[in-house]
Structure formats: structure tokens, C-alpha cells
Amino acid sequence: MTFGQQMLFFFSAVGAFNGLLLGIYLLFVKKLKYLPDFFLGLLLLMLSIRVGISVCIYFYPDWPRIIPHMGLSGLFFVGPALYYYIKSSFQQEMFDLKSCRKWFGILTLILGAVGLLYLVFPVTWNHYFGTFIYTVWSIFIILSVYQFYIFSKQNSKSSSPFVFPVLFSNVIIFLTYQLISTGWIQIYCAGGSLVFSFVLYINFLILFNKKYHQISTKEPNKYSNKKISGEQADSFSLKLERLMISEELYKNPNLKLGDLASRMNMPAHQLSQLLNDNLGKSFATYINEYRIDEACEKIESGSYLKIEEIGYEVGFNSKSTFFSTFKKIKNTTPLLYKQSQTVIEPEFQSSNL
Structure with missing residues (x-):
């Protein structure tokens, strides 16, 4: 690779790597006291796998055919993870975990069946498998936006201030990949990875800004309270x-x-x-x-x-x-x-x- 390609590879992959680490931390390292953290971790992990594989396939196209298959399989669960992250953030203790497990099981069986057809009939199913994955992703993006709208309209409050930034970021990433897959915008596949890296670090900035704001206002709130009548x-x-x-x-x-x-x-x-x-x-x-x-x-x-x-x-x-x-x-x-x-x-x- 030339120096320019090396720089593109670095900036495309750095977001995927950090997203992967954060996803693993939320899923396996952090003690899960807050259910939406699990879905956020799953979302980051699956999206990072897809983004990372996209970067590698773009710069190393001779990788085995099973590798992009794994990337698309990871993308399959991004939509459901986002949907249940929003739902659990708003519903909190009212969230139906049993129903969530059932639907994830059904989706896994569907992915397994479709993936098996793709592996058995690679030429026939090569186009349809990708279309199927992006269709499922599209459906869950629409459901996620709809759920957020319904909860907001009901004046429901989320226990996490990051629900909207996470939803907005995923919509941007989704639109980017859709435009790339349809060919409406002629940019290389790693462009989606660059967008992922960009929105990931934007969310980091939002997180640290909110943390700083909470720390800076903590002391004034402590001493500015007036006695309740x-x-x-x-x-x-x-x-x-x-x-x-x-x-x-x-x-x-x-x-x-x-x-x-x-x-x-x-x-x-x-x-x-x-x-x-x-x-x-x-x-x-x-x-x-x-x-x-x-x-x-x-x-x-x-x-x-x-x-x-x-x-x-x-x-x-x-x-x-x-x-x-x-x-x-x-x-x-x-x-x-x-x-x-x-x-x-x-x-x-x-x-x-």
C-alpha cells in the first residue's frame, strides 16, 4: 500500500477497533447493572465487526469469501440491538426481557437458514443475501425511529441521555452504507468506516461534555437548594x-x-x-x-x-x-x-x- 492508502486504512480502522473494545467492555467486562448497556455493547460489537471487515476487504480483497459473510452477519444484529437499546432505555424495569430473548432467537434461526443457503448456493444467493441483510437493517432502523418518536410523544423519559445521539449516529451510518450499496454515491467502501469513526468520536465528545457539565454543576446544586415548603x-x-x-x-x-x-x-x-x-x-x-x-x-x-x-x-x-x-x-x-x-x-x- 502507498502512504496515502496506509493513512486511509488507519483512520478507517481506528474507529472500528475502538468500537470493538468498547463493545467488549460493555458486554463482558463491565458488571451489567443497566440493561441498555448490554444492547449498546452488542450494537457496537456487531457494527465494529462489520466496519472492520469492510475495511480489510477493501484493502485486502483476496481474503476468503467467508469473511465478508461474517461481516454481513454481524450487520444483521445491528438493527435489533439498536431497537432494543431504545426500548429498554425508556421502559426500564417494565422492559419485557423474555420477549426480547425470544425474538433474538428467532432472528438467529432466520440468519442461520439464509446464511446456509448463501454458503450452499454462493453464485445464486450472493446478491440476495446482502439485500436480505440490508432489508432487515432498514426495517429495524424504521422501528427504532418510530419507537423513539412514540416514547418522546408520550413524554416518557429515558434513564440515559445518550439515546438520541446513538439513534442519530446509527441513522447516519445506515444512510451512508445504503447510499454506498445502491451506488448512488461513488465512494469507496471504506467511506462508511470513516463515517463510523467520525460519529463514534463525536459521541465520545458528547459523553465527556455531559460528564464535565455534571461535575461542574454538582457543587452549585448542592448549596443552592431552598428548603421545600x-x-x-x-x-x-x-x-x-x-x-x-x-x-x-x-x-x-x-x-x-x-x-x-x-x-x-x-x-x-x-x-x-x-x-x-x-x-x-x-x-x-x-x-x-x-x-x-x-x-x-x-x-x-x-x-x-x-x-x-x-x-x-x-x-x-x-x-x-x-x-x-x-x-x-x-x-x-x-x-x-x-x-x-x-x-x-x-x-x-x-x-x-
Whole structure:
């Protein structure tokens, strides 16, 4: 390769490489406490595989035929990953993971069947396989835009501020590859890879800008809070209680102050002030009291679940945290509490006799 080609290869491949690392990090390294991170990681991984293979095939066209097949197969899952990233970001704990797994299984079987035909009849299916992949991608891009529009129209709030940048970036990448594949724009295939690298780093800049803004405004917010009036605090408290009871948000083991504030349509620092100043509780204490109250109800009702299973059921993410929190709030252990209930019940029955 000439020096110019080497530079094109470098700039085309650097975005794919970094996207691949970030996708692997989100999928396999980072502890998944936030489901949309999984779909974002899958999206980046699949798109990076497609982009990376496109670059390699452009500069090294003698690679085996199976290599571009793998690139198109990766592209097949980009659309579904984007769709479920948007859906899970808005629906949060209401997201139907079981249905998502079913559809990913169906899509995998479809890809396997079509891919097998492509490998068995390469000449006949060479054009149709690519058309099939791009058609599926197009359908899911349209569904993703539609879902984002519906959620935005319903005034639903996403727990992630990066949903729109991710959607917008994928639409740009999609349009670029579509224009290249149709031949409407006569640019080399690595042009799509350059666009991917560009939008990836634009999103990095947006991420760091938001992080910097959050850090720069954190201290002023801390000291600029005005005390919430009694009437307003009562209204907020009633709304918070109704929200907790009706939607059982405390059962989400990864629930954060910011998530609850979003559901309350109020700033996180104001919710923190409401809890601390007006209710006299920290966020963790407030949530854990709901969890322990329901755990007690399950124990008293003679639940078939084991003690530790009850802890997981009500929102704790570990047995030790459940036991220590239970003892702190109820001044006893879950096991002793259960035993006390079994003792009280016969005594109550005998007194009625």
C-alpha cells in the first residue's frame, strides 16, 4: 500500500477497533447493572465487526469469501440491538426481557437458514443475501425511529441521555452504507468506516461534555437548594408513595436516586432534599424500608420461598445485604422473625378456642 492508502486504512480502522473494545467492555467486562448497556455493547460489537471487515476487504480483497459473510452477519444484529437499546432505555424495569430473548432467537434461526443457503448456493444467493441483510437493517432502523418518536410523544423519559445521539449516529451510518450499496454515491467502501469513526468520536465528545457539565454543576446544586415548603413536601411525599406502591420500583435492585427522580419529574438534588430534610431518611433507607416491609409480609403470609429468595424477590441484590438491612430496620434476623411468626400463630389459634 502507498502512504496515502496506509493513512486511509488507519483512520478507517481506528474507529472500528475502538468500537470493538468498547463493545467488549460493555458486554463482558463491565458488571451489567443497566440493561441498555448490554444492547449498546452488542450494537457496537456487531457494527465494529462489520466496519472492520469492510475495511480489510477493501484493502485486502483476496481474503476468503467467508469473511465478508461474517461481516454481513454481524450487520444483521445491528438493527435489533439498536431497537432494543431504545426500548429498554425508556421502559426500564417494565422492559419485557423474555420477549426480547425470544425474538433474538428467532432472528438467529432466520440468519442461520439464509446464511446456509448463501454458503450452499454462493453464485445464486450472493446478491440476495446482502439485500436480505440490508432489508432487515432498514426495517429495524424504521422501528427504532418510530419507537423513539412514540416514547418522546408520550413524554416518557429515558434513564440515559445518550439515546438520541446513538439513534442519530446509527441513522447516519445506515444512510451512508445504503447510499454506498445502491451506488448512488461513488465512494469507496471504506467511506462508511470513516463515517463510523467520525460519529463514534463525536459521541465520545458528547459523553465527556455531559460528564464535565455534571461535575461542574454538582457543587452549585448542592448549596443552592431552598428548603421545600411543608405543603409542597406533603404533595411530593404522597406522589412518591403512590409511585412506589403502584409500580413497586423498590424491587429494582439497581434503582438509583436519579432513576427515581426521573419518574417523579423532579431534579435528583430536590428529591434527595425531600428525603433527607422532610422525611428524615436517606435514599437507601427509604427504599430499603419498602423492601423489608414486603419481606415481612411474605414471611407472615407463609411464603414458600426461602429466606434468601425473599430478599432477592423484594429487590436486594445479595443475601448479606438483605440480612444486615433486615436486622438494622427490624432489630432481628429474618430467620428469627419467621420463627416468631410460627410461634405466635398457634398461640393465637389456641386463644380463640
